[in-house]
Amino acid sequence: xxxxxxxxxxxxxxxxxxxxxxxxxxxxxxxxxxxxxxxxxxxxxxxxxxxxxxxxxxxxxxxxxxxxxxxxxxxxxxxxxxxxxxxxxxxxxxxxxxxxxxxxxxxxxxxxxxxxxxxxxxxxxxxxxxxxxxxx
Numbered sequence: 001x002x003x004x005x006x007x008x009x010x011x012x013x014x015x016x017x018x019x020x021x022x023x024x025x026x027x028x029x030x031x032x033x034x035x036x037x038x039x040x041x042x043x044x045x046x047x048x049x050x051x052x053x054x055x056x057x058x059x060x061x062x063x064x065x066x067x068x069x070x071x072x073x074x075x076x077x078x079x080x081x082x083x084x085x086x087x088x089x090x091x092x093x094x095x096x097x098x099x100x101x102x103x104x105x106x107x108x109x110x111x112x113x114x115x116x117x118x119x120x121x122x123x124x125x126x127x128x129x130x131x132x133x134x135x136x
Contacts, residue, residue, distance in 0.1 A: 005116045012040070018069060018124055018131040026115055036100060039111045047100040048087075052112055055093045057121045059086060060135035068124040069113060069124075069131045074099065074106035083133060084109040 005013040005025070012027035016026025028050055032038075037048035054065040060067060078084035087098045087108035098112075099105025113133045116122035125131040 003114075009038075012038075013115070013118055014070065015111075015118060016126075017110050018113060019128055020126055020127055023112060026111070034100075038114070044104070045101075046104045046107065046111065048098045048108060048112060049094060049100065051094070052087070052098040053115060053119070053121070055098075056083070056087075056112060057116060059092070059134055060122060060133065063135075066125075066132040066134045069109035069133060071109040072106055074103060076106070078106075078109075079130070082109065083113065085111070095098070113122075 003013050003015050005011050007013050007028050009027045012025040014023055014025050016023050024039055026037060026039050027039050029036045036047040037050050037052060068082045070079040070084040071077045072084050078088055086092055090096055097105045098108055104110040113124045117124045120136060122133050122135050124133045
């Protein structure tokens with residue numbers, strides 16, 4: 001996957017969603033409380049706990065296979081057994097949502113997996129629908 005930037009606020013990564021339909025910018029904000037992964041999608045700002053990168057990678061390594069992404073808005077339920085469901089469950093390392101702003105906590109599986117791919121931590125499929133990812 002091609003991307004630009006270094007992942008800082010001054011030089012954010014420019015990534016594409018797994019289906020390739022949208023570009024967005026992402027950067028690490030370690031000064032936030034808690035430290036955050038900041039996503040700018042058009043005029044919409046989303047943020048996730050920065051630890052989601054390491055936590056997702058560890059979960060995928062333990063899973064050991066391809067996992068469906070299951071992208072969904074916060075207001076919609078996430079399909080069981082998907083990355084999106086894991087990012088909301090009380091059984092994950094943060095005990096619930098990785099998203100930091102109520103109303104914009106969903107879509108984890110749309111915006112975080114390409115970050116892991118850019119960092120060389122995961123493979124992500126780029127089909128029109130039903131994409132999956134796995135740890136490297």
